Amino acid sequence: xxxxxxxxxxxxxxxxxxxxxxxxxxxxxxxxxxxxxxxxxxxxxxxxxxxxxxxxxxxxxxxxxxxxxxxxxxxxxxxxxxxxxxxxxxxxxxxxxxxxxxxxxxxxxxxxxxxxxxxxxxxxxxxxxxxxxxxxxxxxxxxxxxxxxxxxxxxxxxxxxxxxxxxxxxxxxxxxxxxxxxxxxxxxxxxxxxxxxxxxxxxxxxxxxxxxxxxxxxxxxxxxxxxxxxxxxxxxxxxxxxxxxxxxxxxxxxxxxxxxxxxxxxxxxxxxxxxxxxxxxxxxxxxxxxxxxxxxxxxxxxxxxxxxxxxxxxxxxxxxxxxxxxxxxxxxxxxxxxxxxxxxxxxxxxxxxxxxxxxxxxxxxxxxxxxxxxxxxxxxxxxxxxxxxxxxxxxxxxxxxxxxxxxxxxxxxxxxxxxxxxxxxxxxxxxxxxxxxxxxxxxxxxxxxxxxxxxxxxxxxxxxxxxxxxxxxxxxxxxxxxxxxxxxxxxxxxxxxxxxxxxxxxxxxxxxxxxxxxxxxxxxxxxxxxxxxxxxxxxxxxxxxxxxxxxxxxxxxxxxxxxxxxxxxxxxxxxxxxxxxxxxxxx
RNA sequence: GGGGAUGUGGUGUAGAGGCCUAACAUGCGACCCUGUCAAGGUCGAGACCGCGGGUUCGAAUCCCGUCAUCCCCGCCA
Numbered sequence: 001x002x003x004x005x006x007x008x009x010x011x012x013x014x015x016x017x018x019x020x021x022x023x024x025x026x027x028x029x030x031x032x033x034x035x036x037x038x039x040x041x042x043x044x045x046x047x048x049x050x051x052x053x054x055x056x057x058x059x060x061x062x063x064x065x066x067x068x069x070x071x072x073x074x075x076x077x078x079x080x081x082x083x084x085x086x087x088x089x090x091x092x093x094x095x096x097x098x099x100x101x102x103x104x105x106x107x108x109x110x111x112x113x114x115x116x117x118x119x120x121x122x123x124x125x126x127x128x129x130x131x132x133x134x135x136x137x138x139x140x141x142x143x144x145x146x147x148x149x150x151x152x153x154x155x156x157x158x159x160x161x162x163x164x165x166x167x168x169x170x171x172x173x174x175x176x177x178x179x180x181x182x183x184x185x186x187x188x189x190x191x192x193x194x195x196x197x198x199x200x201x202x203x204x205x206x207x208x209x210x211x212x213x214x215x216x217x218x219x220x221x222x223x224x225x226x227x228x229x230x231x232x233x234x235x236x237x238x239x240x241x242x243x244x245x246x247x248x249x250x251x252x253x254x255x256x257x258x259x260x261x262x263x264x265x266x267x268x269x270x271x272x273x274x275x276x277x278x279x280x281x282x283x284x285x286x287x288x289x290x291x292x293x294x295x296x297x298x299x300x301x302x303x304x305x306x307x308x309x310x311x312x313x314x315x316x317x318x319x320x321x322x323x324x325x326x327x328x329x330x331x332x333x334x335x336x337x338x339x340x341x342x343x344x345x346x347x348x349x350x351x352x353x354x355x356x357x358x359x360x361x362x363x364x365x366x367x368x369x370x371x372x373x374x375x376x377x378x379x380x381x382x383x384x385x386x387x388x389x390x391x392x393x394x395x396x397x398x399x400x401x402x403x404x405x406x407x408x409x410x411x412x413x414x415x416x417x418x419x420x421x422x423x424x425x426x427x428x429x430x431x432x433x434x435x436x437x438x439x440x441x442x443x444x445x446x447x448x449x450x451x452x453x454x455x456x457x458x459x460x461x462x463x464x465x466x467x468x469x470x471x472x473x474x475x476x477x478x479x480x481x482x483x484x485x486x487x488x489x490x491x492x493x494x495x496x497x498x499x500x501x502x503x504x505x506x507x508x509x510x511x512x513x514x515x516x517x518x519x520x521x522x523x524x525x526x527x528x529x530x531x532x533x534x535x536x537x538x539x540x541x542x543x544x545x546x547x548x549x550x551x552x553x554x555x556x557x558x559x560x561x562x563x564x565x566x567x568x569x570x571x572x573x574x575x576x577x578x579x580x581x582x583x584x585x586x587x
Numbered sequence: 588g589g590g591g592a593u594g595u596g597g598u599g600u601a602g603a604g605g606c607c608u609a610a611c612a613u614g615c616g617a618c619c620c621u622g623u624c625a626a627g628g629u630c631g632a633g634a635c636c637g638c639g640g641g642u643u644c645g646a647a648u649c650c651c652g653u654c655a656u657c658c659c660c661g662c663c664a
Contacts, residue, residue, distance in 0.1 A: 027624075027625075027626095029622090029623045029624065029625095029626050029627095030620090030623095030626085031620060031621055031622075031623065031626075031627085032619070032620045032621070033620080033621055034620090034621040034622070034623080035623095036622080036623050036624065036626085038624070045624095047623085047624070049622085049623095051621075052621085053621080066615085067614080080622090081622080083622085084622055084623080084624085086623095086624060088624085089624080092624090108597095109597055109598095109614070109615060110597080110598090110614090111597060111598070112597095112598075113597095113598065113599090113613075113614070115625080116613085116625075118598065118599070119598090119599060119600090120598065120599075121593085121594075121598095121599095121655095121656065121657090122656060122657065123655070123656050123657090124598085124656095126656090173664085174664095175664045176663085176664035177662080177663050177664070178662085178663085196663095196664080197664095199664085221663060222663095223662055223663040224661080224662060224663075226658085226659080226663085227657085227658070227659090229663070348590075348591085348659085348660090349659095349660085350660095406660095410659095448664070449664050450664080451664070452664040453664065454664095455664090506664095550657090560655090560656070560657090561656075561657065561658090562655085562656085566656095
């Protein structure tokens, strides 16, 4: 037996018991004849005392031990003297007096210091990920993620959902992200694709009658990485039959509303979740995934400036663009340099410039980049529309709708960050609904599915599919949380003729649609029930729960931005023989 | 594909054309020390400053290129 207890377990009532602990040397405090070792495992720390007066040979071994040695210690639990109790430690009322010790494995000097939350370059952490994962921060994150997923499984089980696994080796489809491909040895020249999501499988499970399905599903997309995007990631994949949008929203809303207090009690949600249409989200926040923990809403000034003598403003309106701004509190005293800095942010996001006006807190004269260009009345109307108070600065962009939206979204986030406007303990979930069904792809000159090609149109908009496809709204919904898209779903098409019509609109030929999606079209002819689903992103939500800025901090073995695993050294070349078996020739 | 940032002993930082034979902290090694809990003290070893080229009398420092990592745009049904 390697151990009788864990390093986080012993308490005062274990006093005088003989126990065995095993773990890593977290810290060693060497007083010569008396050595303290904090022994660590994932359950906690226990102070072990090595006293030369008790046993010189045991003490000698401890004096050789260093950080991250793996030790097995036999000893007697002893209550600490009152003045030596450590209230910071769960085991702080006791210590283990060693009577025997063995070094299960020594350790070289580690490239990371396990016992402090270091600030190393990330490649080093990723190369030695197994050491990084020993640290408290990563343990806390992975355990939090486990509890989160465990809560989901328990909750959905009680709600009558069943978890069903779907294949990892599946079929490439033309829509969507780039696929990861796996060559078939048996079929020369043919390939499996790793699933971008189990989308079709879960719909076919509905056709099969498993009317409440879920899966903690690994998904793969060969696209470029971001702080919140890995090439492989995990979704809570869900699908329900005989439901409408409200049924899906209801179960997900109840799930997360119950999850937050159970998994991370110091955070809170707002009930019910706020709801915004896609159009409203862009109009008010400049984003389809707005952070709703703070205001800084976008104010539209088109009506005020449409006839302005300042052509930067009036021509933006005349050419179909927008003039919008945000009112930022408490920065009226920004220096020229600071204003240049935020102007740069606007430029980097496509704006030609940034107009600003600062209302001094002390009632002094207005400072503004464009006061000379507009009349006093006009300026007053702008400031009034934006509700600018003394101390505030308004920031205004005039450009195409796309640029105005992108720039103000960026600035809104920037100032929320600078001014600490976002409460880190608030989980501001919100639904975004009424997405467009289609997006125009100017490059390929065709319509693309905005969500995916199985999404049903709003009943009221079906007629528009023939006359005005761009304005057809979808029965699609996103769940957003603190500025991230954390789930996306839709009511699906379950009738062959509607599905065929959508494929036609997407410019997918009858021939291609049969070859790629024939199984779906056929399945819809064998009694497919109405169904709908959603897929919350496990990594992103875990990241937010853990107060981390990147998804990598909640993934045990993440990949770099170049999609490499620095620990394993993947990807890597393979033997010529392996390639030959797969009928692959490199070029 | 594009824009930006970073790269100095094991680790984290300092350094802004000569004061750098590269400093500080921590870790590491040796010694001292019986109540610490980031223990303390003394002494010591350890980096040719990511890599390549250039400017200069002189480069960690300036310039060009390159590699790696990160952030963002494109991309992500």
